Amino acid sequence: MQAHFMDSGLENWHDFEVESRREIIALLRSIGEKKQLIRMLVQGQSDVCVTTILAVDGERDMVILDRSINNEQNRRLVAAEHIAFETSLDKIRILFSSESISECTYEGMPALRMAVPETLIRLQRREYYRMNTPVGNPVRVSIPLQGDNGIINAPFPLSDISCGGIAIMDNKLMLGESIGREYRDCRIDLPDIGIITTTLQIRNSLDMTLLNNKLNRRLGCQFIDLSRGTLAQVQRYITRLERERNARIAGLG
Incomplete structure (x- = not known):
């Protein structure tokens, strides 16, 4: 076909x-x-x-x-x-x-x-195909940030993932107004796939007010110069998420 x-x-x-x-x-x-x-x-x-x-x-x-x-x-x-x-x-x-x-x-x-x-x-x-990542047991990306006593690896939960990048939740507003800024050596632990290391560039930011009046910030991040091997790992994880989603839908049918 x-x-x-x-x-x-x-x-x-x-x-x-x-x-x-x-x-x-x-x-x-x-x-x-x-x-x-x-x-x-x-x-x-x-x-x-x-x-x-x-x-x-x-x-x-x-x-x-x-x-x-x-x-x-x-x-x-x-x-x-x-x-x-x-x-x-x-x-x-x-x-x-x-x-x-x-x-x-x-x-x-x-x-x-x-x-x-x-x-x-x-x-x-x-590059446009996005899959939501699990909410209950979130996938996290570790981003190196400058702290008071040197570099700290700050964890951020993923909201979704594609072959072009990820969306993360910056609930503590640690990244500030950082659109266009690049963060090197970011590590994402993809369940059953492995840890990938990449440079992320912040492309967009969306502030959301929750029911408890707390502010939540969603940041869209683009992968920069992702290697072919790392891209294959991301694609395998997306395929796995999609199969799990389709199995849930089939179970409801």
């Missing part, structure tokens, strides 16, 4: 297969509600048409699609043994496929019908 749509530079994309029926239906409904355009491609042909999702009926296992304006193209779609789909949702590319499409009527108008896909692929540029 992916070979039809993926372009060069694939190493810059993170892909994840969604198998939770509940999540697949929710994603398809969001695509329909936002009227996202979907490319349909008949396998083995350069036959592409654009459609939208009109409705998703989980109980009847149906996805209703708009027909092509070209009747001959509709006939080819219905006769095809494999059709690939590509669309996007919130900057994430969505890929899925169908082995069979049939004609139907929806709200009195001709339409196309297919079964809810068993799996779906999400693609997102790696």
